[in-house]
Amino acid sequence: MVTIDLSQVSVREGNEQIRAAGAEGHDIEVLNPDARHHIGVGLIHPVTVTVRGSAGYFLGGLSDKANFVVERNVGWGLGDNMYNGSVVVGGNAGAIAGVAIRGAEIVVKGNVGSRAGQVMKKGTLLCAGNANFMAGYMMYGGRIIILGDSGERLGEDMSGGEIFLGGPLNSLGSDATLTDAEQAEIDDIRAFLDRYEIPFKGSFQKVVNAGKKLRYGTSETPVRSIPYFTFSGQSDYWNQKVQEDVYIKSQIGRYRVRGYGGARAVPHLTDIAFRKDITAASIGDNPVDDVEMKTLIGGINGAKPLTLTMPVMIAPMSYGALSRSAKQAIAIASGMAGIAENTGEGGMSDAQRDAAKQLIFQMLGGRLGWNIHDMNRADGLEIYISQGAKPGFGGQLMAKKVTKELAEIRGIPAGIDLRSPSRHPDILGADDLVIKIEELREATGYRLPVSVKLGAGRIRDDIKIAVKDGFDFVELDGMQGSTGAGGAEVMEYVGIPTLSAICEAERALASIGRRQDIEIVLMGGIRDGVDAVKGLALGADAIALGTSAIIAGGCIACMQCHVGQCVTGIATQDPEHEKRYKAKVEAQHIYTFLESVRWQIAAITKALGHKDVKQLSRDDLVALTPEAAEITGLPYEPDRRNVDLFQAAG
Amino acid sequence: MCGIAGILFKHMDIDRDTGKALIDMLDGCQHRGPDSTGFALYGDDHPGEIKMRFYVGTGNEAGDAIGRLREVFAEQGAELVDDERIGSAYRAVVKFSGDLQKFSYAVEHAAKVMSIGESLEIVKDIGTAHDVDDGYDIHHFRGTHGLGHVRLATESDVKPEAGHPFWATGFSDVAIVHNGQITNYWKMRRRLERRGFEFVTDNDSELIAVYLADKMSQGIPLKEALRTSIDDMDGTFSFLVSTKDEIGYAKDHLAAKPMIMFENDDLIAIASEEVSLNRLFPGKALDTREPPPGSYNTWSRST
Numbered sequence: 001m002v003t004i005d006l007s008q009v010s011v012r013e014g015n016e017q018i019r020a021a022g023a024e025g026h027d028i029e030v031l032n033p034d035a036r037h038h039i040g041v042g043l044i045h046p047v048t049v050t051v052r053g054s055a056g057y058f059l060g061g062l063s064d065k066a067n068f069v070v071e072r073n074v075g076w077g078l079g080d081n082m083y084n085g086s087v088v089v090g091g092n093a094g095a096i097a098g099v100a101i102r103g104a105e106i107v108v109k110g111n112v113g114s115r116a117g118q119v120m121k122k123g124t125l126l127c128a129g130n131a132n133f134m135a136g137y138m139m140y141g142g143r144i145i146i147l148g149d150s151g152e153r154l155g156e157d158m159s160g161g162e163i164f165l166g167g168p169l170n171s172l173g174s175d176a177t178l179t180d181a182e183q184a185e186i187d188d189i190r191a192f193l194d195r196y197e198i199p200f201k202g203s204f205q206k207v208v209n210a211g212k213k214l215r216y217g218t219s220e221t222p223v224r225s226i227p228y229f230t231f232s233g234q235s236d237y238w239n240q241k242v243q244e245d246v247y248i249k250s251q252i253g254r255y256r257v258r259g260y261g262g263a264r265a266v267p268h269l270t271d272i273a274f275r276k277d278i279t280a281a282s283i284g285d286n287p288v289d290d291v292e293m294k295t296l297i298g299g300i301n302g303a304k305p306l307t308l309t310m311p312v313m314i315a316p317m318s319y320g321a322l323s324r325s326a327k328q329a330i331a332i333a334s335g336m337a338g339i340a341e342n343t344g345e346g347g348m349s350d351a352q353r354d355a356a357k358q359l360i361f362q363m364l365g366g367r368l369g370w371n372i373h374d375m376n377r378a379d380g381l382e383i384y385i386s387q388g389a390k391p392g393f394g395g396q397l398m399a400k401k402v403t404k405e406l407a408e409i410r411g412i413p414a415g416i417d418l419r420s421p422s423r424h425p426d427i428l429g430a431d432d433l434v435i436k437i438e439e440l441r442e443a444t445g446y447r448l449p450v451s452v453k454l455g456a457g458r459i460r461d462d463i464k465i466a467v468k469d470g471f472d473f474v475e476l477d478g479m480q481g482s483t484g485a486g487g488a489e490v491m492e493y494v495g496i497p498t499l500s501a502i503c504e505a506e507r508a509l510a511s512i513g514r515r516q517d518i519e520i521v522l523m524g525g526i527r528d529g530v531d532a533v534k535g536l537a538l539g540a541d542a543i544a545l546g547t548s549a550i551i552a553g554g555c556i557a558c559m560q561c562h563v564g565q566c567v568t569g570i571a572t573q574d575p576e577h578e579k580r581y582k583a584k585v586e587a588q589h590i591y592t593f594l595e596s597v598r599w600q601i602a603a604i605t606k607a608l609g610h611k612d613v614k615q616l617s618r619d620d621l622v623a624l625t626p627e628a629a630e631i632t633g634l635p636y637e638p639d640r641r642n643v644d645l646f647q648a649a650g
Numbered sequence: 651m652c653g654i655a656g657i658l659f660k661h662m663d664i665d666r667d668t669g670k671a672l673i674d675m676l677d678g679c680q681h682r683g684p685d686s687t688g689f690a691l692y693g694d695d696h697p698g699e700i701k702m703r704f705y706v707g708t709g710n711e712a713g714d715a716i717g718r719l720r721e722v723f724a725e726q727g728a729e730l731v732d733d734e735r736i737g738s739a740y741r742a743v744v745k746f747s748g749d750l751q752k753f754s755y756a757v758e759h760a761a762k763v764m765s766i767g768e769s770l771e772i773v774k775d776i777g778t779a780h781d782v783d784d785g786y787d788i789h790h791f792r793g794t795h796g797l798g799h800v801r802l803a804t805e806s807d808v809k810p811e812a813g814h815p816f817w818a819t820g821f822s823d824v825a826i827v828h829n830g831q832i833t834n835y836w837k838m839r840r841r842l843e844r845r846g847f848e849f850v851t852d853n854d855s856e857l858i859a860v861y862l863a864d865k866m867s868q869g870i871p872l873k874e875a876l877r878t879s880i881d882d883m884d885g886t887f888s889f890l891v892s893t894k895d896e897i898g899y900a901k902d903h904l905a906a907k908p909m910i911m912f913e914n915d916d917l918i919a920i921a922s923e924e925v926s927l928n929r930l931f932p933g934k935a936l937d938t939r940e941p942p943p944g945s946y947n948t949w950s951r952s953t
Contacts, residue, residue: 037925132943152943
């Protein structure tokens with residue numbers, strides 16, 4: 001037994017000692033916890049941690065196999081994301097007890113706060129006292145047992161799993177229904193109660209999902225889609241596309257869902273240009289050798305930074321939206337180019353991890369595929385708040401793509417139209433967010449950069465929160481970014497342009513004198529090296545490419561990503577379709593494209609008279625339109641429209 | 651975006667370490683808001699006297715503001731008993747027996763009012779609980795009850811006057827600390843403005859304070875005002891309110907903002923996180939309670 005006294009050491013030191021003791025197989029006793037947060041997070045060994053008193057937020061979070069015993073109370077997020085293992089709490093638990101668990105047994109002898117078991121996937125959460133508002137909210141699987149009062153709206157928006165209620169039912173949530181419990185289920189609960197020595201002789205009611213909201217009622221009529229390039233940038237009044245939308249909606253009675261990004265013309269990087277006439281600049285035979293492009297991202301607070309051979313990353317795209325093969329191709333290409341890849345929502349595959357030399361692991365509100373083991377093998381951790389194509393919305397993965405294998409990785413029922421939560425269970429404000437960031441850092445020993453993905457909305461406020469909460473970098477995503485599936489109107493009319501996003505972010509950080517305290521990776525419709533240089537000159541520390549990377553790898557921009565029958569094998573989970581995708585071949589194409597980006601960045605940087613990409617600045621830019629000038633504050637020089645840059649840089 | 655704390659010693663003993671207790675509680679949850687820290691403290695009161703605190707800054711503008719204030723005091727028939735400059739604040743004790751609401755609107759035009767009351771004094775500034783204590787000597791403050799707040803500034807600037815607690819402008823001795831946001835702010839504010847109330851800031855917390863104080867001035871008990879506030883305010887909120895003799899809380903129906911409380915024969919303490927409550931009782935596991943969604947309550951000091 002190892003004893004750790006938190007009146008003598010910090011939680012950070014305490015957790016290091018807990019992990020070290022666990023690795024050697026010793027049980028641990030924690031004295032004077034005094035409701036401190038993050039006790040035991042990241043522990044992955046089968047030892048017992050006994051907390052003599054009360055613990056704060058995320059007790060035992062992001063752990064596997066360990067057993068925790070807390071003598072009195074715990075705060076929010078008890079056992080967050082636990083795989084196997086157990087927690088027994090002698091007193092009460094705060095909100096979201098058992099959030100996102102994936103197999104653990106969690107026993108609370110007193111009451112639990114609101115939203116107990118939110119987005120849980122597997123395992124058992126037992127509340128011997130009363131539950132509170134919306135227990136079982138958005139749960140995907142597993143079992144909740146409540147011996148006391150249910151609280152209001154039990155099982156709100158649950159899509160899987162079971163809730164057994166021993167006490168009075170206050171009210172049922174949306175899409176939850178009462179059903180009969182089988183004797184075998186009751187016997188199993190009795191055995192569970194006996195095992196944890198909880199006396200209860202009453203009977204149980206069972207609550208499950210009613211199945212009314214798991215899928216869209218009517219599917220879209222199949223039509224030959226209008227190519228993206230036909231309708232994008234056109235009038236948005238009565239064109240062919242608008243007509244088609246009206247027709248489809250007359251059949252299905254709801255908004256349309258499609259893949260790809262917004263098509264409405266809004267000011268973009270094409271509306272700014274380089275101040276200097278570089279058409280005649282001499283760039284030599286190989287500008288790549290003459291320009292320093294190496295970029296470190298994520299190290300400003302002491303974590304090990306991502307080391308990029310050029311200021312470019314791959315934008316987050318999920319295995320789920322994309323096929324395993326497509327993710328593998330992108331990962332291989334990113335490794336060849338010496339840049340970082342990103343998992344997006346939905347977990348990390350071995351193929352992707354093996355292929356990518358540097359991989360950022362993204363955490364979303366549904367905690368789909370999120371777990372401590374993949375965190376430990378990531379090179380960066382990212383909290384997704386929103387994305388440029390559909391700020392304020394969660395991911396959408398239509399039933400066709402939610403295969404058995406994919407559902408297993410994500411811990412959800414197969415074959416549902418997955419509408420991921422738009423909010424995190426434990427991030428309801430900047431104050432909660434700071435505790436969440438700390439949990440990720442504690443769990444991984446402060447080794448990894450922690451970033452935030454922000455879809456551009458109220459950037460001047462959001463970026464201040466990002467820096468004050470201590471993120472290492474932000475992935476800032478404008479509305480020209482694409483998505484695997486989103487409401488069509490949302491993509492066109494929600495969000496703000498990438499150009500506005502970076503300029504607002506820069507201004508907001510300058511206004512509080514904190515620009516040096518965070519790094520910005522800009523994305524959202526960045527197509528090539530020319531756009532990349534403009535983004536860097538506007539202030540970004542690096543840029544990220546999503547759509548252009550998948551187009552380089554064979555995407556034909558049909559916008560049917562959400563359907564799941566992608567003819568190229570990119571945006572599908574159907575093995576027959578995926579077979580068409582030759583990951584190694586496409587990886588070479590993506591890599592070759594990335595090298596063209598590298599050459600363009602180097603050539604333009606050199607032509608502008610710089611030796612290092614870090615020397616790029618707003619002084620290198622002018623605005624070509626009044627709108628772009630207004631947004632960026634750059635000088636308005638419409639005459640520069642006539643310069644054929646592609647000829648110059650090609 | 652913040653952390654809140656409140657404490658009330660139940661027995662009418664003015665000689666309690668309220669200042670130190672609030673510093674400890676706020677230090678425990680400083681991670682929730684590193685930008686600014688504030689205290690609402692209820693000390694000894696003297697019949698016929700009111701205490702006033704203003705934000706005047708630290709440069710030459712402070713002297714000008716104090717000059718203007720002294721003129722307004724004279725115009726309004728308030729007799730200055732005592733005054734001093736502390737940090738960026740100006741504290742004045744006056745004898746006044748007229749219409750307090752009218753008086754407070756008048757002084758507001760001379761300088762930024764932080765609080766007015768027979769026993770209430772609000773102290774708030776940029777920095778941590780310990781920073782503010784260093785500047786304003788909070789830990790020596792003794793009294794029966796008080797509130798505290800740590801703030802992470804998001805939508806508004808990091809300025810001392812934008813911090814919490816908020817005084818219910820125009821109403822003696824009412825203060826509030828709030829975690830969350832009121833989404834029908836402008837609607838509620840316009841409703842109150844039409845009835846002649848003035849607002850000093852655009853902060854939603856001030857609105858809650860004025861809303862509650864208005865109800866109380868109509869003879870509605872604080873507890874009843876808290877009950878109606880939960881239905882009248884939209885948004886996510888957990889807030890604490892204090893008057894000369896009471897503290898109370900309200901929490902919205904969605905329970906999105908944390909709150910936890912500990913009560914024994916001697917005191918009631920409420921905070922955003924248990925770690926703050928535990929600062930009052932190091933090494934001891936507390937029998938705490940989390941208030942349910944949509945709940946409210948009040949506690950009085952016994953007289």
